[in-house]
Amino acid sequence: MSEKKIDEKNIIIRNYRTSDYEATLEILRELHDQFDIGLKEEQWKKSSGLRQFKPNLKRLTLIAELRDTGEVVAMGMLEAVKNNLGQYIGYLDNWATKKEYIGKQVGKILAERAIQILRSWGCERVRINVGYGIPEKLLKVFAKTGFNPTLIVLEKKFDDEEGS
Secondary structure (H helix, E strand, O other): OOOOOOOHHHEEEEEOOHHHHHHHHHHHHHHHHHHOOOOOHHHOOOOOOOOEEEOOEEEEEEEEEEOOOOOEEEEEEEEEEEOOOOOEEEEEEEEEEOHHHOOOOHHHHHHHHHHHHHHHOOEEEEEEOOOOOOOHHHHHHHHHOOOOOOOOOOOOOOOOOOOO
């Protein structure tokens, strides 16, 4: 594949289907191998990406596929969560692109569609949660699209032996 950006007309953005399971699992494995995202394959089931609605939560998994081959090249989950003030806050989670398509605008095309959906759900803002130590280059990419750091979250990871 050349280094050229992929034209938006050559990408189909659609809802996740259970038939996308293997392709999305492979994308998540690549991301986990590179950034240790905490992937637990036994928890990523065929139905994991399907739309789920719960009180105060709307969730959808989007897939980016190549129009000419049907290859799944990126995925991302979007959520709208109602906060304590009754406002919906949108979240982009589990965003991943196949290695060979990184830098070709596929993630941007997918994100733009996700943001349209979040706006239609009544979200007033969109957040992306990223891990500590994210590459500076990626932060600059987010900043170019209007995303700026606003929160610091502290986290403690439990060892399996701690709770027993």
